[in-house]
Amino acid sequence: xxxxxxxxxxxxxxxxxxxxxxxxxxxxxxxxxxxxxxxxxxxxxxxxxxxxxxxxxxxxxxxxxxxxxxxxxxxxxxxxxxxxxxxxxxxxxxxxxxxxxxxxxxxxxxxxxxxxxxxxxxxxxxxxxxxxxxxxxxxxxxxxxxxxxxxxxxxxxxxxxxxxxxxxxxxxxxxxxxxxxxxxxxxxxxxxxxxxxxxxxxxxxxxxxxxxxxxxxxxxxxxxxxxxxxxxxxxxxxxxxxxxxxxxxxx
Amino acid sequence: xxxxxxxxxxxxxxxxxxxxxxxxxxxxxxxxxxxxxxxxxxxxxxxxxxxxxxxxxxxxxxxxxxxxxxxxxxxxxxxxxxxxxxxxxxxxxxxxxxxxxxxxxxxxxxxxxxxxxxxxxxxxxxxxxxxxxxxxxxxxxxxxxxxxxxxxxxxxxxxxxxxxxxxxxxxxxxxxxxxxxxxxxxxxxxxxxxxxxxxxxxxxxxxxxxxxxxxxxxxxxxxxxxxxxxxxxxxxxxxxxxxxxxxxxxxxxxxxxxxxxxxxxxxxxxxxxxxxxxxxxxxxxxxxxxxxxxxxxxxxxxxxxxxx
Amino acid sequence: xxxxxxxxxxxxxxxxxxxxxxxxxxxxxxxxxxxxxxxxxxxxxxxxxxxxxxxxxxxxxxxxxxxxxxxxxxxxxxxxxxxxxxxxxxxxxxxxxxxxxxxxxxxxxxxxxxxxxxxxxxxxxxxxxxxxxxxxxxxxxxxxxxxxxxxxxxxxxxxxxxxxxxxxxxxxxxxxxxxxxxxxxxxxxxxxxxxxxxxxxxxxxxxxxxxxxxxxxxxxxxxxxxxxxxxxxxxxxxxxxxxxxxxxxxxxxxxxxxxxxxxxxxxxxxxxxxxxxxxxxxxxxxxxxxxxxxxxxxxxxxxxxxxxxxxxxxxxxxxxxxxxxxxxxxxxxxxxxxx
Numbered sequence: 087x088x089x090x091x092x093x094x095x096x097x098x099x100x101x102x103x104x105x106x107x108x109x110x111x112x113x114x115x116x117x118x119x120x121x122x123x124x125x126x127x128x129x130x131x132x133x134x135x136x137x138x139x140x141x142x143x144x145x146x147x148x149x150x151x152x153x154x155x156x157x158x159x160x161x162x163x164x165x166x167x168x169x170x171x172x173x174x175x176x177x178x179x180x181x182x183x184x185x186x187x188x189x190x191x192x193x194x195x196x197x198x199x200x201x202x203x204x205x206x207x208x209x210x211x212x213x214x215x216x217x218x219x220x221x222x223x224x225x226x227x228x229x230x231x232x233x234x235x236x237x238x239x240x241x242x243x244x245x246x247x248x249x250x251x252x253x254x255x256x257x258x259x260x261x262x263x264x265x266x267x268x269x270x271x272x273x274x275x276x277x278x279x280x281x282x283x284x285x286x287x288x289x290x291x292x293x294x295x296x297x298x299x300x301x302x303x304x305x306x307x308x309x310x311x312x313x314x315x316x317x318x319x320x321x322x323x324x325x326x327x328x329x330x331x332x333x334x335x336x337x
Numbered sequence: 338x339x340x341x342x343x344x345x346x347x348x349x350x351x352x353x354x355x356x357x358x359x360x361x362x363x364x365x366x367x368x369x370x371x372x373x374x375x376x377x378x379x380x381x382x383x384x385x386x387x388x389x390x391x392x393x394x395x396x397x398x399x400x401x402x403x404x405x406x407x408x409x410x411x412x413x414x415x416x417x418x419x420x421x422x423x424x425x426x427x428x429x430x431x432x433x434x435x436x437x438x439x440x441x442x443x444x445x446x447x448x449x450x451x452x453x454x455x456x457x458x459x460x461x462x463x464x465x466x467x468x469x470x471x472x473x474x475x476x477x478x479x480x481x482x483x484x485x486x487x488x489x490x491x492x493x494x495x496x497x498x499x500x501x502x503x504x505x506x507x508x509x510x511x512x513x514x515x516x517x518x519x520x521x522x523x524x525x526x527x528x529x530x531x532x533x534x535x536x537x538x539x540x541x542x543x544x545x546x547x548x549x550x551x552x553x554x555x556x557x558x559x560x561x562x563x564x565x566x567x568x569x570x571x572x573x574x575x576x577x578x579x580x581x582x583x584x585x586x587x588x589x590x591x592x593x594x595x596x597x598x599x600x601x602x603x604x605x606x607x608x609x610x611x612x613x614x615x616x617x618x619x620x621x622x623x624x625x626x627x628x629x630x631x632x633x634x635x636x637x638x639x640x641x642x643x644x645x
Numbered sequence: 646x647x648x649x650x651x652x653x654x655x656x657x658x659x660x661x662x663x664x665x666x667x668x669x670x671x672x673x674x675x676x677x678x679x680x681x682x683x684x685x686x687x688x689x690x691x692x693x694x695x696x697x698x699x700x701x702x703x704x705x706x707x708x709x710x711x712x713x714x715x716x717x718x719x720x721x722x723x724x725x726x727x728x729x730x731x732x733x734x735x736x737x738x739x740x741x742x743x744x745x746x747x748x749x750x751x752x753x754x755x756x757x758x759x760x761x762x763x764x765x766x767x768x769x770x771x772x773x774x775x776x777x778x779x780x781x782x783x784x785x786x787x788x789x790x791x792x793x794x795x796x797x798x799x800x801x802x803x804x805x806x807x808x809x810x811x812x813x814x815x816x817x818x819x820x821x822x823x824x825x826x827x828x829x830x831x832x833x834x835x836x837x838x839x840x841x842x843x844x845x846x847x848x849x850x851x852x853x854x855x856x857x858x859x860x861x862x863x864x865x866x867x868x869x870x871x872x873x874x875x876x877x878x879x880x881x882x883x884x885x886x887x888x889x890x891x892x893x894x895x896x897x898x899x900x901x902x903x904x905x906x907x908x909x910x911x912x913x914x915x916x917x918x919x920x921x922x923x924x925x926x927x928x929x930x931x932x933x934x935x936x937x938x939x940x941x942x943x944x945x946x947x948x949x950x951x952x953x954x955x956x957x958x959x960x961x962x963x964x965x966x967x968x969x970x971x972x973x974x975x976x977x978x979x980x981x982x983x984x
Contacts (some may be wrong), residue, residue, distance in 0.1 A: 138869070164871035176866045178664075178859055189859055192852060193871035197879070200852040208852075251870050367781055416686060423965055428661035429784065430727055431964045437914045438960025446952040490951075562792050562910065565785040573781055612802070619796040623789050627774050630786060634777045 089152065091116040091285050092137075092168075092259045097146035099136055100128075105144070106132045110310035114255070118278070119286045121296045121317075124306035125318060125329055133306065138170040138285070139163045150255070165194065169253035171244040173260040174290070179233030181223055183243060186232050187215035192251035193216045196260055218250040222276055238269030245276065255285045262292045274298060297321070305329065340474045345595045347470075351480050353587020354487030358542035359560055360567040360579040361494055368574020368640045369510040369531050372421065373429050375436035377539055378561030384409050384540030385547040385556065386447060398461040398548070405544045406537060413536020417529050425528065441556070448554045455551035477527045479549040483545050490538070491580055492637020497577055497629065507531065512640055530603070563590075566622055570629045572638025581637060586622050593621040659780060660725040660861070660925075678929045682839055689828055701827050702899075707939045708834045709895045714919040714931035715841055716888035720881050721917065722926030723849055724834055725861040727784045729913050730731065730771070730791025734764045735885045738893020742797060743810045743903040744783075753816035753824065753894070758892040766887030767794065772879045791913055798905040809904025816898055824898055834895050838932070841888055845928055887895025918960065924975075 094335050101106040104325055106129045110321065114120045118310065124130055135141035137148060139160035142274065147156045150168055151314070158166070161274035185206065191214040192205065193197060205211070219225045222242045232243060248256050261277070262270050274295050290296050296303065303320040305313040307329045313320050320326055387408050390403030420439065424432050450573045460479050467475035498504040506527055509517045518524040543557075550556070567586050571578030596613030605613070629637065692700040705971045713735050713855050720726040750756065759934065775783055799807050799862035815824040850953040859867045860874040867874060897903045906912070915938065923934020941959065945952035 140868070141867070159873070160868045161871045161873045165868070169871075170869055172866075172869070176863060178862050178866060180862055181859070185855075189855060189867075190870040192855070198852045198856050198872070198877070201854075202847045202851055204847075204850045205852040206850065206856045247866075247870060309678070367784060371781070373781055373784060420961065420965075427964070429659040429781065429918075430661075430721075430921065433727060433729065433784065433914070435964040437918070437962050438957040438964070441953045441957030441960070443957075445951050449951055449954070558910075562788065569782055569785050569789070588694050612800075615802075616797060618802040619800065620793050623793040626786065626789055627771075630778060630782070631774055633909065634779075634782065636782070 091118075091151055092287065093149035093275060094137070094301060095147045095149070097131035097133070097136060097140065097148065098144045099132060100144055105309050107136060110146070110311050111311070112304050112314050114285060114287055115266075116254075117281075117283050118301045119281050119299050121288045121290060121303045122294075122306055123290065123296055123303060124319075125179060127308075128306040129309040131259060134170060134257055134289060135234075138168065138257055150196055161193075164251050164253065167252070167254035168257065169248040169251040170257035171248045171259060173263050174242060175237075175240045177240060178246070179231070179245055181232055182298050183219065183232050183235065184212060184215055184228040184231050186243060187218050187246050187250040188212055188248045190218075191215050191252075194225050215250055218246045221248040221249060221280075223272070227325070236269075238265050238272065241265060241269070241273060242276065245273075245280075249280075249284075253284075255287065257279070257287045257289075259289050260291065261288070262290060262295055270295065277321055340451075340470075340472065341595065342592075343470060343639060344474065344476065345591050347476055347480070347484070347593030349588035350584065351484050351487075351587070352591055354484055354491070355542050355546055355581035355586040356560075356563055356567050356587055357580050358487055358490060358545075359539045360524075360564045360571070360577050361491075362531075363564055363569045364540040364571065364574055364576065364579045365507060365531050366535050367568060369514055370425055370528050371514070372424060372435065373432040374421070374562065375433060376439040376443065377535065377564065378557030378559075379440055379541035380413060380536045380539040381560050382447065382552075382554070382557035382558070383443070384543030385458075385550075386451060386456070386543075386549055387540070388544035388547050389458045389552050390451075398458070398464075401458075402544050406509040406541055409540025409544075410533055410537040412540070413533045414529065416536070417532040422525070422528070422534060444554050451554075453554060455553040457551060459550045460473040474543055479548060484624065485551075486545060490541070494576055497552060503530070508640070518560045563622070568624050568636075570626055570636055572636030572639035575636070576637030578636055578640075586625070589625055590618075590622050594618040597621070646981055647722040658725075659727045659784070660721075660863075673979070674927055674929045675762070675802070675976070678932075679840060681929065681932060682835070683841075685835055685838075685855060689768045689831060694976075698827065703939075703943070705827070705831050705834050705899055706896075707936055708831075708838050709892050709899060710916075710919065710939060711891040711932040712834075712838050712934035713889045713894070714916055714935045715838070715891070715928060717916050718920050718925055718931040719845060719848070719857075719888075720878075721920055722928075722931070723854065723857050723861060723882050724769050724777075724878055726744070726878065726882070727787075727917070728775075728885075729784050729788040729910065729917070730794070731787075731885070731889055731916050732910070732912035733791040733794040734889035735767065735893040735896060735912070736798060736903075737767060737794060737891030737962060739897035739903040739907050740804070740893075741890070742816060742894050742897035743812060744804055746812055747804065747810065751814075751817045752820075753818055753898075756816055757891060757894050760894045761887045764886045764890030764893075765883050768883040769879070770859050772882035772886075776875055776878050776882065783826045788910055788913070791908065791910055795908050795910070796904050800906065806905065811900060812897065812901040812903070815901060816894075818895065830898065834899075837891065842928060842932070843949055853877065853880070864975070882967070895920075920965065 089258055091106065092114040095111050096106050097110045099184055110133065122130055122133065136143045139158060143156065147154055149155065150166055155163055155166065157272050188211045191211045195211060196268045216225055216228060219228055222245050224239060224242055227239065234241060245258065245261060261273055265273065270292065277286065277299055288299065300317050302315065303317050305320055312329065313323045359377070360380050361531060363374065366372055366374055375483055384405055387405040388401045391404045392398045420435065424435055464479045464482055466478045468478055468481060470476050498507055506517060506522055510606035514524065563586065567582045569578060570584030570585065597618050598610055601614050671893065687710065689701060692698060717728065717731050718926065720728055738760040741763055742756045745756050775786045778786055798826060802812050814822065824833065826827050856872055856877045860877060865873055893907070896907065919934040919938045920931045921934070922934065922938055924930030942956065943953045949955065
């Protein structure tokens, strides 16, 4: 398709006098991996909340595949192909890994107002779920209780669930949060592979990962987007250097 | 008709003030400790029983009242130390069950100590008169006292909450208790203070109302439900919300019960109006609550409004 | 609505995470249920053997409350919705019988249909409003709606008001007084209880049940995969209300008397106790809980007129010192561990 898959225009969100999202505009082209970076407290997570629909914006608009989805709720956005993963792992601990993914498949597979047939035995749901799990490398863990996974595996599951929703665009909120060196490498390789089939908006602190994966990077500082461009362009941008390294360094 | 309206409006105001006294403490307890306390109504009942006993013992209502206030404060502290402080970390379900059990214990306990027969407290002579209103209509002095005492307490609470350090901690606690604990405020002492304050206010309300109602086991239960309605309408954690909601509930309930049937009689025949009136009147405040919650699921002035 | 789902740090949950049993321990609960139903089915033989008809009557009454507790478990145990007004449905169901009988309609099928309809409607309207709230608000608003129903019945002097109304006789089936005998009535209620149990077991494992359980465990996650929790919770609330209404129909027949006291908030509290005592979120737990609670109540009442004191102390101690109720206890000693 032509034109951006995700088009953010003048997005705003304020809590009292604090402008957490301050007139943010950027575009994400189909197939792109667009990273959003910025110092702590810049408002990155709030932005993800606004993009995914869990937080209503005060102003501006969000367009997905040409449709204005600003007023659409979270479930609606998921059904249109926009899904997120969480920075603080948010899975269903008491369910199996397979069920976690199968639920996401169930959400897009017809009505869930079925009261008698066992959902756990629905082969089409389980097959699609297994495919998502296989893609992230968790298929051998399918029948374990999700709460028993290691931290890195849980981060993988977060991504698997987002995949299982059938989304075209994945909003990944700090997928590498709290992971060690080896776990990070696994996740970075996974995201590189996902790039080939999905459009990704990636919020991350890990600069190595960002520069290895990102096609374009946007920099968020105190709620404002101060730069957008290729990884290299952003790396040498003076305002970005100031924001991260402080006034003295920029000199 | 105007006289009747004025009379019932004052009654509604008095009832509302009473509800405020009970609700103010409870909304802070809900708001700051996130503790569901079904037993709060029993504290109101204990206040009434204590003033009944102490007045009979000393022969003086004012002395009885003066002794009841610290007594309910002490009782509240004892309950907090024995039971409630173990409930802060439990989920709402456990709190519901434990405080439900507490109601059973205290209602039954009161019956065992004082018997099941209702007790009465005579209005002291100096307050048994009435004051003139409009025309030749008069209003009982004691009820005026209740209104005055309630308003004074409301003012005192307002000053406490808005203009003192403790009040600041209370407001901060109602917005985000773990945060102020992390900031160094002694949360245990704050919780005990809030609980004791709530107990004292409820006991005071019970004591004030004892001369005009009958003191009996279970009297706390009906006030409890009304208090919940007030808190839900006003917004959990907000004393201001409790004040507005309490007056609203008091007025709607009292005026509704009086004027509802009158209004209905102009629309339908007397017996149907009477039945409809008797059915709708107690339901009015619940309908009010449902209406408020439909538009504002967190009440009128929620303390945790920052969550938006 | 969506912003309120961002939970504030440190906010007390309605039902703590460790109580939410997501794994359906199929064989364990099936076995327990099988034992309980088998025991109940054989109870009349015991009653005849020891020549105690009262045993049958008591057991019937216990099964009726077990049915109500079962329905509450759907929303409380599987939905984490602490509803403090559930007894209202029992009352509405019972009054459906009483009011229809007062107008000459004795057929139990008609009465049951009306009861289910009335309860479903009441559940739909009150649920739609209540489910817009969460936490403390939800508990209090369900309490308030329960009270509203209670006062409504008290005000209807034509049907006894506060004093209640006596039924001339039990309901009939196509004109025949089949429920008149205690034995037949016992088996009818047992069949209903067993039927409800089997049905709810299927529901809980279905697509619908899975969404309900997922929402209980992590509402935000369910929304993030595309589910809108409200419609599922409301549906569960209506189903629970309807089943409790059916229990009310049986209660009216069992006692041949209906009063507003059936729907007091104390009754709602007792229902919660039954569910929690037995072990919420297990379906078989609430049945065990109803048995245990009502037997305890009867036993305490025989010991002292101030039995409510004992019950209250029992409750406080239960909360302070145990977790998971009877079902939790059994699973711990049989090793079918629950985390």
